[in-house]
Each structure stands twice: as structure tokens, then as C-alpha cells.
Amino acid sequence: MIKRIALTVAMVLSSAAIAEDAANTTTDIESLKREVAQLKRDMRVVISNQQALAEHTGLIKKNDQQAVQIGGSATLGKDTAKVVLIEFTDLHCPFCKKFNNETLPTLKEKFIDTGKIFFVGKHYPITSLHKNAYIAAKALECARSQKIDNEQHYTDAKNWLFNQGSRLYSKELSIFANEMELEQKEFDACMESDTVESAIDADIALVKQLGLSSTPAFAIGLKEGTTVTKWKTFTGAKGIDNFTDAIEQFLAIEQ
Known part of the structure; x- marks a missing residue:
């Protein structure tokens, strides 16, 4: 009987650990998504700044655009x-x-x-x-x-x-x-x-x-x-x- 109770407790604890791991994984994924989105925004700013700097220093020419x-x-x-x-x-x-x-x-x-x-x-x-x-x-x-x-x-x-x-x-x-x-x-x-x-x-x-x-x-x-x-x-x-x-x-x- 004691062995059976111990086994049941172990199974419950194992299930709880798995559920906690799943919750943590979901949280981690959402956090990663937010970080990736922010990195994309930061990258666009960096690229825009590099473009402006290159144009300012004459490394590249601005596109000839008609207004x-x-x-x-x-x-x-x-x-x-x-x-x-x-x-x-x-x-x-x-x-x-x-x-x-x-x-x-x-x-x-x-x-x-x-x-x-x-x-x-x-x-x-x-x-x-x-x-x-x-x-x-x-x-x-x-x-x-x-x-x-x-x-x-x-x-x-x-x-x-x-x-x-x-x-x-x-x-x-x-x-x-x-x-x-x-x-x-x-x-x-x-x-x-x-x-x-x-x-x-x-x-x-x-x-x-x-x-x-x-x-x-x-x-x-x-x-x-x-x-x-x-x-x-x-x-x-x-x-x-x-x-x-x-x-x-x-x-x-x-x-």
C-alpha cells in the first residue's frame, strides 16, 4: 500500500512538473516573439540610419525621384x-x-x-x-x-x-x-x-x-x-x- 501511495504521489508530482514546464515553455515562446518583433523594429531603424549616413557622406547617391x-x-x-x-x-x-x-x-x-x-x-x-x-x-x-x-x-x-x-x-x-x-x-x-x-x-x-x-x-x-x-x-x-x-x-x- 505504501509503495502504491508513493508511486501515486510521484506520478502527481511528475505531472505537475510537466505542466509547469509546458507553461514556462509557452511563456518563453511569447517572450521570444516579443523580442524578435523588437529586434525587427530596431533593425529597420539601424538600416534607415545607415542609409541616411551613407547618403550624407556621399558613399551612395540618393535615388533620383520625381516629386x-x-x-x-x-x-x-x-x-x-x-x-x-x-x-x-x-x-x-x-x-x-x-x-x-x-x-x-x-x-x-x-x-x-x-x-x-x-x-x-x-x-x-x-x-x-x-x-x-x-x-x-x-x-x-x-x-x-x-x-x-x-x-x-x-x-x-x-x-x-x-x-x-x-x-x-x-x-x-x-x-x-x-x-x-x-x-x-x-x-x-x-x-x-x-x-x-x-x-x-x-x-x-x-x-x-x-x-x-x-x-x-x-x-x-x-x-x-x-x-x-x-x-x-x-x-x-x-x-x-x-x-x-x-x-x-x-x-x-x-x-
């Missing part, structure tokens, strides 16, 4: 902001919708509304994938043209078109104009206008000039008047941490 024009595109935030984030969107792209619904609101709260970045909304409708995306882009611009300085109106119109998605036909355009409280005749005339098409075509030409070919696509850089300089580009519906890292790197640059 990107902000133009008459939709904007959010204060134009006195130091950093500009340009979005090229396809209103029928599910990944663009994901960025718009999940990441942009946080960016707006943390960086746009606080005056740290100036957001510029441009178009890149990929009609080979989404046949009515160009029509959606025109609808957004025609809605914006009636309330050009109303940021909330632009946001509401963009959200409506994202939610409608590819189910955008003539009937839906009338519903859109009504819900956005637009003057219908003016909206219809705008939808037939070459002017709005020229503006969208200019956005498409710009995104291709920047070497981008998918959506959502972004350019981030420093604001100099009505242009963006020292820009970098990236694509995909990235999370808020990716945008935060990029924005903070540009905010740290002395102009």
Missing part, C-alpha cells in the same frame, strides 16, 4: 502635416475595402486627426478584374465635387461604394446620389463628363509611373508644398503596425 503631385485629389487632415500618405484604391477590390474598414479609421484617429499626416485618396480601378470599378471611381469623384471641402461626405460616399461593391449599376447610381443628398442632374452631368475621367486617368498613369501594379497601393513621403518627396511605395492591406512604423520613420526625418 509626386497631390493635385486635386480627395484629402483628409491638415495640409500643414509633415508626412503624406497617398492611397491608390479600387472601390471593388476586397483588400482595398479591408484597409478602408479596418486600418484607415485607426490611422485617422492616431495620425490624420492629430495633424501628423496628410491623407490623399487617389484611384486605381483595375477594370480587367473589376469591370465596374471605373464607374465607382467616377461616382465617388462626382459626389465629392458637389461637397468638395466636406471630409465626412467623402468618407461616407467612399464607404457606401465599398459596401455596394461590384453590384453597381444605373439603378444603384441613382440610389447613391439620393442617399448622398446630391443634386441628381449635376451628378448625371458629371458622370458623363470627360473632366472626371481625365482626373482618374491621371491617377492611373501616376500609379504605373511609381511602378505599382496591384491594390491597395500606397506612397508615403514628405510634404513639400503641393508635392510629395523622398517617397517610398508599398502594396497590400497591411495592418496598423506596418503603417505606424513607416509613418514614424518619416516623422523622425528632419526637413
Whole structure:
């Protein structure tokens, strides 16, 4: 009996030790993940500093970049902001919708509304994938043209078109104009206008000039008047941490 009790106690103690080891292992893994994430952030800073030092000392030359024009595109935030984030969107792209619904609101709260970045909304409708995306882009611009300085109106119109998605036909355009409280005749005339098409075509030409070919696509850089300089580009519906890292790197640059 004593041997049996001793064996049972030993088994209990062994199980407890195994459970403790498993808990410690889980804690260690989480700790390692945090350390790796911090090392990645530190490495990006080091690489950025090395790049700046090399350019300053003349070891390498800065890339010859053409300044990107902000133009008459939709904007959010204060134009006195130091950093500009340009979005090229396809209103029928599910990944663009994901960025718009999940990441942009946080960016707006943390960086746009606080005056740290100036957001510029441009178009890149990929009609080979989404046949009515160009029509959606025109609808957004025609809605914006009636309330050009109303940021909330632009946001509401963009959200409506994202939610409608590819189910955008003539009937839906009338519903859109009504819900956005637009003057219908003016909206219809705008939808037939070459002017709005020229503006969208200019956005498409710009995104291709920047070497981008998918959506959502972004350019981030420093604001100099009505242009963006020292820009970098990236694509995909990235999370808020990716945008935060990029924005903070540009905010740290002395102009």
C-alpha cells in the first residue's frame, strides 16, 4: 500500500512538473516573439540610419525621384502635416475595402486627426478584374465635387461604394446620389463628363509611373508644398503596425 501511495504521489508530482514546464515553455515562446518583433523594429531603424549616413557622406547617391503631385485629389487632415500618405484604391477590390474598414479609421484617429499626416485618396480601378470599378471611381469623384471641402461626405460616399461593391449599376447610381443628398442632374452631368475621367486617368498613369501594379497601393513621403518627396511605395492591406512604423520613420526625418 505504501509503495502504491508513493508511486501515486510521484506520478502527481511528475505531472505537475510537466505542466509547469509546458507553461514556462509557452511563456518563453511569447517572450521570444516579443523580442524578435523588437529586434525587427530596431533593425529597420539601424538600416534607415545607415542609409541616411551613407547618403550624407556621399558613399551612395540618393535615388533620383520625381516629386509626386497631390493635385486635386480627395484629402483628409491638415495640409500643414509633415508626412503624406497617398492611397491608390479600387472601390471593388476586397483588400482595398479591408484597409478602408479596418486600418484607415485607426490611422485617422492616431495620425490624420492629430495633424501628423496628410491623407490623399487617389484611384486605381483595375477594370480587367473589376469591370465596374471605373464607374465607382467616377461616382465617388462626382459626389465629392458637389461637397468638395466636406471630409465626412467623402468618407461616407467612399464607404457606401465599398459596401455596394461590384453590384453597381444605373439603378444603384441613382440610389447613391439620393442617399448622398446630391443634386441628381449635376451628378448625371458629371458622370458623363470627360473632366472626371481625365482626373482618374491621371491617377492611373501616376500609379504605373511609381511602378505599382496591384491594390491597395500606397506612397508615403514628405510634404513639400503641393508635392510629395523622398517617397517610398508599398502594396497590400497591411495592418496598423506596418503603417505606424513607416509613418514614424518619416516623422523622425528632419526637413
